[in-house]
Amino acid sequence: MDFIDLKSQQQRLRPLLEERLRAVLDHGQYILGPEVEQLETTLARYVGTRHAVGCASGTDALLLLLMALDVGPGHAVLTTPFTFIATAEVIALLGAVPVFVDVDPETFNLDPDKVRLALEALKRGDRSLHPLPQAAMKASVRGLIAVDLFGVPADYAELESLAEEEGLFVVEDAAQSFGATMHGVPACRFGHGAATSFFPAKPLGGYGDGGMCFSNDDAMAEKLRSLRVHGQGSHRYEHVRVGINGRLDTLQAAVLLAKWSVFEEECRRRQEVAARYIGLLEKVRPDLVVQRIPDGVVSAWAQFSLLAPTPEERDAIRSRLQKAGIPTAVYYPVPLHLQPAFAHLGYHAGDFPVSEDLARRIVSLPMHPYLEPQVQEHIVQSL
Numbered sequence: 608m609d610f611i612d613l614k615s616q617q618q619r620l621r622p623l624l625e626e627r628l629r630a631v632l633d634h635g636q637y638i639l640g641p642e643v644e645q646l647e648t649t650l651a652r653y654v655g656t657r658h659a660v661g662c663a664s665g666t667d668a669l670l671l672l673l674m675a676l677d678v679g680p681g682h683a684v685l686t687t688p689f690t691f692i693a694t695a696e697v698i699a700l701l702g703a704v705p706v707f708v709d710v711d712p713e714t715f716n717l718d719p720d721k722v723r724l725a726l727e728a729l730k731r732g733d734r735s736l737h738p739l740p741q742a743a744m745k746a747s748v749r750g751l752i753a754v755d756l757f758g759v760p761a762d763y764a765e766l767e768s769l770a771e772e773e774g775l776f777v778v779e780d781a782a783q784s785f786g787a788t789m790h791g792v793p794a795c796r797f798g799h800g801a802a803t804s805f806f807p808a809k810p811l812g813g814y815g816d817g818g819m820c821f822s823n824d825d826a827m828a829e830k831l832r833s834l835r836v837h838g839q840g841s842h843r844y845e846h847v848r849v850g851i852n853g854r855l856d857t858l859q860a861a862v863l864l865a866k867w868s869v870f871e872e873e874c875r876r877r878q879e880v881a882a883r884y885i886g887l888l889e890k891v892r893p894d895l896v897v898q899r900i901p902d903g904v905v906s907a908w909a910q911f912s913l914l915a916p917t918p919e920e921r922d923a924i925r926s927r928l929q930k931a932g933i934p935t936a937v938y939y940p941v942p943l944h945l946q947p948a949f950a951h952l953g954y955h956a957g958d959f960p961v962s963e964d965l966a967r968r969i970v971s972l973p974m975h976p977y978l979e980p981q982v983q984e985h986i987v988q989s990l
């Protein structure tokens with residue numbers, strides 16, 4: 608059994624994929640060919656933003672957004688420690704200080720009350736109010752990156768109003784939430800800019816790395832387009848800023864256009880798969896707690912994640928399922944404040960108790976649009 612079954616999807620889409628790839632081989636515009644713009648236009652229309660800028664990965668999408676927002680040395684950016692490394696890595700790569708803020712124990716997303724507390728602590732320079740890196744004491748706070756973990760959009764109503772009060776930017780890390788909605792608003796439309804990932808395992812995944820930035824801001828979009836091609840100006844060898852080589856490959860855009868043809872149907876199937884899991888779990892293992900989906904939210908169900916009552920039971924579940932030939936995953940076993948890469952920030956175990964507890968008790972079950980009901984029954988029975 609696959610944790611994410613990409614083979615069934617490929618089998619279904621093979622003729623369309625081959626047709627799309629052949630078209631690229633025929634026209635030969637491998638760099639920023641017509642498929643990239645076609646994908647940008649299609650996805651911007653779906654999300655409802657004025658602009659979409661394809662780039663080389665979800666990590667680059669986040670990096671480009673922070674570069675467009677002029678984040679650099681002397682700045683601090685708030686984010687969650689319960690996410691993939693890329694979210695905080697881009698802050699550090701630009702010489703700014705990541706300031707971690709704990710998450711809500713039920714949605715696993717940034718807790719706005721704790722964000723408020725962290726901002727207060729930064730303003731007063733008081734580390735007894737909230738754990739802060741020493742380096743953040745001298746930094747100026749520029750904004751926050753919220754993550755839509757496992758496909759559930761963060762609490763943007765609260766986060767955006769808080770950021771507006773404080774004059775901060777909000778970046779939506781929608782790497783896992785493309786296809787989700789909150790009160791009918793699609794993920795990738797929140798904040799000053801959003802980043803998604805087309806990593807193969809994502810809800811809309813390519814056959815390699817890829818990503819996209821979304822924004823309603825014309826000036827920001829222009830900057831993003833320049834930054835992804837070495838800070839290009841009005842012609843190829845004029846460089847008006849320092850940028851990166853962060854373009855989306857034409858071949859990946861072609862793959863994504865083929866996959867786009869079934870994306871909305873796959874989103875509906877994910878809802879059915881998730882609802883079936885929830886129904887089965889209620890009967891068989893009511894002690895396992897499923898990630899809370901807030902009112903008005905439709906998750907993209909990038910992952911189906913559960914909390915076991917204890918760390919020991921989580922590990923027992925994993926080995927029981929492994930023996931039954933069922934793969935599981937742990938996202939994420941080590942919160943970012945405890946990663947060696949961020950040791951220089953000076954955080955300690957116990958600084959973010961919710962994230963640390965989640966890391967010990969969380970487990971994700973196989974989740975993809977082609978999961979059959981009888982397979983799900985077998986998985987839940989094996990729990």
Ligand SMILES: Cc1ncc(COP(=O)(O)O)c(C=O)c1O
Pocket residue numbers: 664665666667690691693694754780782783803804805806816817818
């Ligand atoms: C929350 C989050 N942010 C950023 C990324 C980075 O995306 P990519 O792997 O496309 O660089 C990922 C990818 O796993 C992610 O899950």
